[in-house]
Amino acid sequence: MAKGGKAGQLFVWVLMALLIIGLSGFGVSNFGGNVRNIGSVSGEDISTTEYFRALRSDLNALSAQTGKPLSFNEAAAFGFDGAVRQRLVTQGVLDAEAKRIGISAGDQRLATEIRLTPSFAGANGQFDRGAYSGMLRDNGWSEAEFEGRMRRDLARGLLQTAVVAGMPGSDVAASTFLDYIEERRSFSLLRLSAENLPAPVATPDAAAVKAWYDAHPAEFTKPETRRITYITLMTDDVARTTEVDEAELRRLYEQRLSDYVQPERRLVERLIYPDQAAAEAAKARLDAGSVTFDDLVTERGLTLNDIDLGDLSRDDLGEAAEGVFALTAPGVAGPLPTPLGPALFRMNAVLAAEEVTFEQAKADLVSEFAQDAARRAIATRVNELEDILAGGVTLEDAAKEAGMTLGSMQLTADSDEGLAAYPAFRAKALEAGERDFAHGFLLEDGSLVALRLDGIDAPALQPLDAVSEQAKAAAFAAAEREALAARAAELQKAITEGADPASLGVVEVHSDMPRGGRVDGAPASLLADVFALQAEGDLTTVSAGDFTAVLRLDTIRKADHDSEEARLLVSTVSSQIGQDMGQDAFALLAAALETGADISLDQAAIEAVHAQMR
Structure with a gap:
């Protein structure tokens, strides 16, 4: 029963956090007429008020996750309202099942949970009746309504605890997990480079270059290119002409003191x-x-x-x-x-300890202050530029009238230099149409830009003459990789027949490496290749990109099941497996109950709540 109490208490605290944070400042108004419920589940009503509160709480939580306030319509586009209704339906079937089998929360248990809820504590950390009443009143709850909701949540928590706590863990699965993560392998690595080849790879002749060019047209195809004309007012340019007030710099230094004075x-x-x-x-x-x-x-x-x-x-x-x-x-x-x-x-x-004095920090402060002032000054120019462009002038004329810099560029999906390094500029340039009117917009650093799409050049295969050096380098690299792979196969055969790897080149020895280990200069998949080998002494060739090596598995060190750490890990993992199985069982129970439940939803009532949310 202690487990159930803790689970229920945690359940209530989470609920209260969502309610108080999500609903703070929001009351619940009338949804029109006599509409009081959006539906019912096995005789348990889902009220319009409950649905409204759940929508508001989830919308606030979703906004917090995305880092910006979302409207109801934006969130609904992702189906969030359907997820809320599904949750309320699931709660309804569980409430009905708890009532059917006689699970309930008594007055003493309810009072204890309320007193232990941190949101209802006063300045002394103890339950405060005034804080409790005020919090409920501010968020549109009556005490009877809130306490009835809590009783249902506690009963549902007890039902969940009964299912989850009844699932045993699996020591076998936990031991298998221990074997997997604790196994260590030692191996020898003979890396190959051009110096390991019997003879240098010949420079490809014109025929080989042409053959590579013909076989790999994608490597030599110029991507779709957008021809862009733009005008800019950059923060760096404005900052260079910004006057800086010494008193403002000293205030900024004091605000940033923790950056300059370090213990x-x-x-x-x-x-x-x-x-x-x-x-x-x-x-x-x-x-x-x-x-x-x-x-x-x-x-x-x-x-x-x-x-x-x-x-x-x-x-x-x-x-x-x-x-x-x-x-x-x-x-x-x-x-x-x-x-x-x-x-x-x-x-x-x-x-x-470090201390950067004001004089020492002054140059950085001047730059920061000037940049900030420049951003604020440029922000006031957006409407001015919009008015100029609205008059139908070209970007060339707008640049002269607004005192901005005119430029042009060829932009592809891979461009990342200059203005193309700004995500805002790239997004605008890649979505612009040839008939679109130019508009001013701000970049991430506060710079002001407007752009025009002059045309789009379709992808085109560049002539061999223009990319001959690139094709020659690619053909040579491919030939060298083939030669290294062939040499690796020869060395692997020689080692298999008894040759000492050290006589064939420089051998690296890596000891007791875990599955997630890394070897400098080797592909991330190398350890997967090591652990794919079955027995000590097994050999394989690894070839990925510019990396080629012969790999030998030297030793396998199994997990130690007798250590105190291992026993603790097995116990912990086994317990977690039991909890996960219990949660899965509870989800299956809820789904089964829902399948046999009498569920009805009133679409008109749902739309009435949605209208209120909008």
């Missing part, structure tokens, strides 16, 4: 362990010299990028600060406490 910091990496014992055991091995810190990282199935925290101050490190800052030279501290568990910290460098 003492440390470059650190953090390796977290599941418990204190595991962390202490790892540190003991490290102190004894039996492993390196990098070895410990690899054992955890991580990379250095995964554990890198960058440069941190004392405040950033929290409880671990004293231990890390006690190191005056690079080293490892710990185990130290963190919010995620005990951890070892490798300190790689001491960064002294």
Whole structure:
């Protein structure tokens, strides 16, 4: 029952967060006539008010995800209103099932959940009756209505907990997962380059170049090209003529003081362990010299990028600060406490406190201030340019009248230099039509631009004379790849017959590599090739792009199932599998209940709510 209580409490807190954040400032008005419900599910009504609130909450959440306010019509284009109705229907069938089998939440449980809801706490952190009443009143809820909704949510949470908690995990699946992620492989790599060929690859003759050109026309076809004329007023140009006020610069310096005055910091990496014992055991091995810190990282199935925290101050490190800052030279501290568990910290460098004075920062501040002033000044010129263009003048004349710079360019889908580096310019240029009127618009840095499409040149195969050097280089590269692949096959055969790989070239040895490991200068798929080999001693040739190598699998190190870390991982994964299976079972239960439920929806009532949302 404790599990159920925690699940229900979490469910309610999530619900309240959505309601209070999503509905803040919104009441619910009349939808016209006597329309009170958009439908019913097995006798459980879905009210217009409930539907309106759910739509508003989801719309606010969707707007937050996209980073811009969305209208109802914009969101509805993605089907969000249908998703809301589906959720309410699912809740309805679960409410009906909970009622049928007699699951309910009593007054004491309800009161406890309300008192524990953070949104209803006062200044002292305890439940505040006035805050509770005021919050509900401000968001259009009566206490009876809200508490009735909470009872249904709690009962539904109990039903979900009963299904989810009843699913056992799978130690077999978890052990298989452990085998997969903890297996390590050591291998030898004999890379091949042109120096490994018995003879240099001959420069392709004219016939070979022509054959390559004829066989690969796509490489030599000039893409569709748009001829663009444009006028610009760039922020950099305006900034160069902007006067800068010393007092404004000093205010800007004070606002940005944290950028210029830095406390003492440390470059650190953090390796977290599941418990204190595991962390202490790892540190003991490290102190004894039996492993390196990098070895410990690899054992955890991580990379250095995964554990890198960058440069941190004392405040950033929290409880671990004293231990890390006690190191005056690079080293490892710990185990130290963190919010995620005990951890070892490798300190790689001491960064002294820094202070950039106003005078030292002045040049950067002048640039920043001038750029900001330029953006504001240019923003006031948009309407002026629009008025000029509305008069039907050409861009050439508009440039003279508005004091802007005239230019032209040939733009393809791959262009990324100059103005084409601005996404806003590229988007406008690629969607422009030859009959479109020019309009002024702002680029990402605040520059003002208008453009005209003068014409579109269709894709065209360039003549061989114009691309002969490109074709010659491509033909040569292809011939060299073929020669290297053939040489790799010869070397692989020789090694199979007993030749020492070291006698055939420089051999790299990579030890205890995980599946997600990387080898410098090798394709990302190399480790997949390593783990595809079946037995120690197996050979294969790897050829991808400019990389060619003979690969030999030297050793396979299986996962250690007897370690404390392994047992903890298996237990955790098994538990997670059980939870996932429980969630799937609950989803199947909801779908089955919905199939047999009596569901009716009133489209006219739904449209009435939508009209209110618009």
